[in-house]
Amino acid sequence: MQYYSLPISGAQDISVENAQQLATVMGELKGEPVLLHCASSNRVGALIAISAHAEGLDIESSLAKGRHWGMSSLEPVVRKIITTK
Numbered sequence: 001m002q003y004y005s006l007p008i009s010g011a012q013d014i015s016v017e018n019a020q021q022l023a024t025v026m027g028e029l030k031g032e033p034v035l036l037h038c039a040s041s042n043r044v045g046a047l048i049a050i051s052a053h054a055e056g057l058d059i060e061s062s063l064a065k066g067r068h069w070g071m072s073s074l075e076p077v078v079r080k081i082i083t084t085k
Contacts, residue, residue: 019050041070053082
C-alpha cells in the first residue's frame with residue numbers, strides 16, 4: 001500500500017485545486033483499491049463532490065455524490081465553489 005498525504009484541515013482547504021490533486025492521485029492508481037480518510041469523511045465527500053462536478057455531473061448530483069462519501073456540514077462551502085466556477 002502506498003501512502004499519499006493531502007492535508008485538508010478544514011473548510012479553508014476545500015478547493016477546486018485540492019479536489020484536482022485528489023482526482024489526480026486516484027487516477028494514477030488506475031482502479032486499484034483506495035482508502036480515503038478523515039475524521040468524519042466530511043472533507044473527503046466535499047472534495048469528491050467538487051471533482052464530480054468538474055467531471056460533468058450536475059450540481060445536485062455532485063452534492064448527492066459528496067453526501068454519499070460523507071459530506072455534511074461542508075455542503076454550503078462546496079455548493080458555493082461549484083456554483084461560482
